[in-house]
Amino acid sequence: MHQQPENVFGRRHFLQGAAMLGIAGLAGGTLASCGSPSSSSSSITFWNLFGGGDGARMIDMEQAFQRQNPASNFKAVTLAWGSPYYTKLVMSTVGDSPPNAAITHLSRLRTYAAANLLEPIDLPFLAQYGVTENDFLPAVWQRAQFDGKLYAIPLDTHPFVMYYNVDVCRKAGLLDSDNNLKPLQGPEALTDAFQRAQKVTGDIGLSLAVQDTTVWRLFNGLYSQLGGDILSPDGTKFVLNEAHAEQALTFMSNLTLKNKVANPNIDYAGSVALLGGGKAGFHWNGEWEVTTFEGTMNFNMVPFPNVFGGSQTWADSHAFIIPRGATPDQETKAATYQFITGLLKQSLTWAKGGHIPAYLSVAESAQYKALKPQSNYASDAAVAVLDPAAWFSGAGSQFETVAQSSFEGALTGQMAVPHSLQLFHSSVQRLLDQPVPLPQSVNG
Amino acid sequence: MSDTSIRQQVIQRDASHSLKASPKRASRWRLDLVGWGFILPLLVVYTIFLLWPILLGLRMSLFNWSLVGSGTNEFLGFGNYAEALRDPDFWSSLWNTIVVTVISTPILVVLSLVLSLMVNSVTGRMQWIYRLAFFAPYTLSVTVMALIWSWMFEPGFGLLNGALTSLGLPSVNWLTQPGVAMLSIVLVTIWWTLGFNFLLYLAGLQQISKDVYEASALDGAGWWNRVRYITIPLLNKQTLLIVVLQVIASLQLFGQTYLLTSGGPNFSTRPVIEYIYDSGFTNFRAG
Numbered sequence A: 001m002h003q004q005p006e007n008v009f010g011r012r013h014f015l016q017g018a019a020m021l022g023i024a025g026l027a028g029g030t031l032a033s034c035g036s037p038s039s040s041s042s043s044i045t046f047w048n049l050f051g052g053g054d055g056a057r058m059i060d061m062e063q064a065f066q067r068q069n070p071a072s073n074f075k076a077v078t079l080a081w082g083s084p085y086y087t088k089l090v091m092s093t094v095g096d097s098p099p100n101a102a103i104t105h106l107s108r109l110r111t112y113a114a115a116n117l118l119e120p121i122d123l124p125f126l127a128q129y130g131v132t133e134n135d136f137l138p139a140v141w142q143r144a145q146f147d148g149k150l151y152a153i154p155l156d157t158h159p160f161v162m163y164y165n166v167d168v169c170r171k172a173g174l175l176d177s178d179n180n181l182k183p184l185q186g187p188e189a190l191t192d193a194f195q196r197a198q199k200v201t202g203d204i205g206l207s208l209a210v211q212d213t214t215v216w217r218l219f220n221g222l223y224s225q226l227g228g229d230i231l232s233p234d235g236t237k238f239v240l241n242e243a244h245a246e247q248a249l250t251f252m253s254n255l256t257l258k259n260k261v262a263n264p265n266i267d268y269a270g271s272v273a274l275l276g277g278g279k280a281g282f283h284w285n286g287e288w289e290v291t292t293f294e295g296t297m298n299f300n301m302v303p304f305p306n307v308f309g310g311s312q313t314w315a316d317s318h319a320f321i322i323p324r325g326a327t328p329d330q331e332t333k334a335a336t337y338q339f340i341t342g343l344l345k346q347s348l349t350w351a352k353g354g355h356i357p358a359y360l361s362v363a364e365s366a367q368y369k370a371l372k373p374q375s376n377y378a379s380d381a382a383v384a385v386l387d388p389a390a391w392f393s394g395a396g397s398q399f400e401t402v403a404q405s406s407f408e409g410a411l412t413g414q415m416a417v418p419h420s421l422q423l424f425h426s427s428v429q430r431l432l433d434q435p436v437p438l439p440q441s442v443n444g
Numbered sequence B: 001m002s003d004t005s006i007r008q009q010v011i012q013r014d015a016s017h018s019l020k021a022s023p024k025r026a027s028r029w030r031l032d033l034v035g036w037g038f039i040l041p042l043l044v045v046y047t048i049f050l051l052w053p054i055l056l057g058l059r060m061s062l063f064n065w066s067l068v069g070s071g072t073n074e075f076l077g078f079g080n081y082a083e084a085l086r087d088p089d090f091w092s093s094l095w096n097t098i099v100v101t102v103i104s105t106p107i108l109v110v111l112s113l114v115l116s117l118m119v120n121s122v123t124g125r126m127q128w129i130y131r132l133a134f135f136a137p138y139t140l141s142v143t144v145m146a147l148i149w150s151w152m153f154e155p156g157f158g159l160l161n162g163a164l165t166s167l168g169l170p171s172v173n174w175l176t177q178p179g180v181a182m183l184s185i186v187l188v189t190i191w192w193t194l195g196f197n198f199l200l201y202l203a204g205l206q207q208i209s210k211d212v213y214e215a216s217a218l219d220g221a222g223w224w225n226r227v228r229y230i231t232i233p234l235l236n237k238q239t240l241l242i243v244v245l246q247v248i249a250s251l252q253l254f255g256q257t258y259l260l261t262s263g264g265p266n267f268s269t270r271p272v273i274e275y276i277y278d279s280g281f282t283n284f285r286a287g
Helices: A006-032 A052-068 A083-094 A106-114 A123-127 A138-143 A164-171 A187-203 A214-226 A243-257 A269-276 A287-293 A330-344 A347-351 A398-412 A417-433 B003-061 B077-084 B088-121 B127-139 B140-152 B159-166 B179-209 B211-219 B223-234 B236-251 B255-260 B272-282
Strands: A043-048 A074-078 A103-106 A156-166 A282-286 A298-302 A314-315 A317-319
Touching: A043 A052, A043 A282, A043 A330, A043 B179, A052 A330, A052 A347, A052 B223, A074 A123, A083 A103, A103 A330, A106 B088, A123 A330, A138 A398, A156 A164, A156 A214, A156 A317, A156 A347, A156 A398, A164 A187, A187 A243, A214 A282, A214 A314, A214 A398, A243 A398, A243 A417, A243 B211, A269 A287, A269 A347, A282 A287, A282 B127, A282 B223, A287 A298, A298 A417, A317 A330, B003 B211, B077 B272, B088 B179, B088 B223, B088 B236, B088 B272, B127 B179, B140 B159, B140 B179, B179 B255, B223 B236
Parallel strands: A043 A074, A043 A103
Antiparallel strands: A103 A317, A156 A282, A156 A298, A156 A314
């Protein structure tokens, strides 16, 4: 099940997470002791999986919330990203001692809702804290639904985007008079731009991690631009459009093998370092590396390009959930909703890490719009394509691992494109053939 | 003394013996009860946390048993076993465990023997430092050990790659490259668990009487012959114990891989225990 920027990334996150845990614990302890003893707020626990910069920003948001609500009494716990986090979250819920609030990726939401692991969000109650459906884009709100009910309060959307080195692209003649990238559309124009950037860097045109989940994310975006699903809506059948899949994967394979604008053997950290070191003109990745490049180089970010006639791009979304049985009484429920909505309103801090805020009051604010390059790709929130829903899919899941390892070969040259697609089919079919461990379908 | 008096004495002794016997039997019964009393706490814990879960586990294994939902528990007989045996992922994870066992066991046995011989030959005040140096890693918990090594293996600024690049060698993706990752796990395991074998050998070495060495030295045996014909045969018991313990420990491989690679990249370091963990907990499929 192991999760690959996540792999490189995850380990680092784990370390930082472990450190954060200590800090959060300390902070929680200190803050709790500052809380007024006469406070009626009950004590709540919040679990998340944020390490690194995200972890630090989450702690900033928690501290800001505490300053605004001195009576609030919460404890934040950071756990290792990915499968370890989700396994603990599920086991604690099954074992009837869940945290009161937790973070999930929306790509996992339908599985957890179908497994009866979540409390539906009480909309009238939520409205008392000033948060309603109108505070979210319809597309984002829709992703948090299961069986006609809201099961999560979205915090962000984090899409797969395009980074570029401004100096390299200027020399390659790819910028307009305002130093912005001229629009690039279609496979030929993109390949041409990558080749021109490659002439400038003398190394590669596009840096793209081949050895991690990036290949799956790229495939999911490109395939969605062509149109089509991978799994049936109930997550039980493999319905891949073979022609579209082949077209998308061939384009990807050509980048590394035929046109050689990208490196066929590079891991996640290496791909980030290539852009950072000026050895690549472009970089395809999730927006979350923005803070890595900030202050170290002249770069910019734009939405993932329209390659095949659509602006769809892979994304996922962090959201708050309330595990089943986490709000046994009104007082705990009030404290939990107050905490979640309080953090939600701090989304501007969160947006600095690159994530598009889901909360519209922030996403539409002048401050967010002034946040560059983070707000350049805000339009991706509406066109984001998440992992297909199934009991074995979602962020850091076994599905992501098998998809990645199937497609990877087509970029490294170990496998021809049709062979790679066959492997994808047979690997997913093996997951589909297992008995479904959920009491109901993932589409309700 | 006459014969009769002796016989009388014997009878008396017998009588006194039989008189004392019945309280003794009662006290033995009482002693048994006390014994049971002592092991009862352990027995209760053992039953609740080991025997009962094993029975529950066996029961679950015959059903389609989901951790998260009721209504999916249908009886499958040996269906789950058949599925596992047909699952290539099960075999590849079992193979990973076997590979680690086969690579690490000989190294752990031979290396700990060599180190204990070396340390045992050190005399004087510094001996404890050498003993401690090799045993110290064993005292770390798996979490601490994994944290230390994940820093050492770090691709960008880790100690190992730092050393390689300063020698002008290319850096290695210790934990993210298939093939290499498994060797990294073996390396870590050796560093971590060597100390225990080392200690067992060291204890064994100290039990070998000096006389045997002196006698063989008088017979003209050199250092190597003494090791070959005296030390190693006399350490046979320790070696057997170490090999058995080592194989058991290697087959239980989980913590290191879970913390360092999570079984990746692409399941290439996932041991069979993690396959079980993934199926049962991560994928909710307890049975």
